[in-house]
Amino acid sequence: MSLFHAYLKNSVDDATLRYVMTFASREVADEWWRIVSTPPSPYTKTITRISPQFYTHKNDPLLVCDFFCGRYHEATPPFLGRMFFTTLNRSDLGDGLAIIPPIDIADHVSGNW
Known part of the structure; x- marks a missing residue:
């Protein structure tokens, strides 16, 4: 298992609200x-x-x-300690973008890329 x-x-x-998950x-x-992405998640129309x-x-x-910690917190316990969000620098302030390593993978949702 790798990150x-x-x-x-x-x-x-x-410019705003960018993250690395x-x-x-x-x-x-x-x-x-x-x-x-599955109802009743409130995120189905926002992500x-x-x-x-x-x-x-x-x-x-x-x-x-x-x-x-929000309105959908009942779905989050399985993810505590298994994922986190890191806020990226704001591009409107001229900050750079942190680069994550690209991975050659099959897309489990859409098939191979």
Whole structure:
């Protein structure tokens, strides 16, 4: 089992609310995606999977950072200690983008890339 990383970016602008999500494994990332993309999750209309290592979210009152303590906290206990969010620098301030290692993987949701 090795760490798996994915970007999560605000789809409304290119400056704010960007994250790197760190998962204990690729399987944990898939579990997380199934939880947030399936009703009754409040994230079904706010988070979009672009590729296995890239997601977008809409900046609304249900912020991604509320995943562990917000309105949908009953779904989060299995992920405590298995994933976390790291806020990236803001590009509107001229800060750079942290680079995660690309991984050649089959997309478990969409098939091979």
